[in-house]
Amino acid sequence: MTSAAELEQVAFDLFDEQGFDNTTVSDIARAAGIARRTFFHYFPSKNDVPWGDFDAELARLRADLRASPTGVPLMDTIRHCLVEFNRVPPEQVPAHRRRMRLILGVPALQAHSTLRFRAWRQVIAEFVGERTGRSADALAPQTIAHAVLGVALAAYERWLDDADAELTELLDAAMRELADAFADSGVPAARAE
Template identity: 70%
Template sequence: MPAPAAATPGTAGPAGDPGPGPGPAGHPGRKRVTSRAELEQAAFGLFAANGFEQTTVDEIAAAAGIGRRTFFRYFPSKNDIPWGAFEHELDRMRVRLKACPPEIPLMDAIRLALIDFNRVPAAQVPLHRRRMQLILRVPALFAYSTLRFTAWRQVIAEFVAQRTCRRAGELAPQVIAHAVLGVAVAAYEHWLDDESADLGALLDDGMRQLGAAFAGSLR
């Protein structure tokens, strides 16, 4: 599952951002956000209070003490907020897979990378749970996730292709990539339904079962 990552607190804002200062009209003296993480916090507060679909970009910008135009320097759209620093994490998974020793079996390599990709510090688990509840259970966001899922599956397919001397677009790499995403989504659904569940253990168990199903089928 593409596990969205929180923007790092204290990260500098986008180029051209005016930085701290008086808030926009109607919000005198409100401190402007100075990082993506702060903007996320403002947005998630509104999502919790009013609902994702009912919250507008203008409301998020006002709550963050910035203008609408500045909001779009941080995120292309409201739908991108729950995904955090997804592209960065996707690059990290690609590097993690590429660095995996060749003697580690294919499905074990993917299993370890998947668990690592979805590892979340304990302090960030509540926010991560809120992210995934939005992504998987808000219809508009789940539909929007298609593009993200495609990019995530491509990383898996490229790794499978490299390991099996195939092209990433061939059937076998694509089947495995789709199957791994299915494992991840199923694990997240269980995790969201049971707060006592361990996400890493769910992913590990699901991938071991998938690996057993594919055992001996790849050459």
């Protein structure tokens, strides 16, 4: 075993065979040919395996948001970055569906996801706060961050239910609807700075 990605693949195979809840860290380590303690050099817990290198992905999202032109309306910027954040090469779509079915479908992972989703929302709230001159903890940035996460989860659920659906198209359409709703309500964060 030489990488987190290889260990992740072994774990996913076991999750498919035995179920997530019935697979232990010891099972994963044994199947990977590593010591149990070595597993923890790669992942803090079994619940972290489906998330992969989520911290690096969040850093990429944060960088993409900050690098976006300031003249573009806020919700358009978030939509564009959200779509790109979730763009998966065609050859990786089956593995991504597998990953997201686990994350959104296994109760233990749903509970664990609250921590990951909180970090994800914070990235969005920080960006909204920066663009609107508000604290990331202010109501508007937090509301937008929660709404955007809700949109993303709704798009993912639809995508998982429809094998022919294109995730980025669903995300784009759902974010356009959200932006229109914010624009119609006069939420100031929907305008460009």
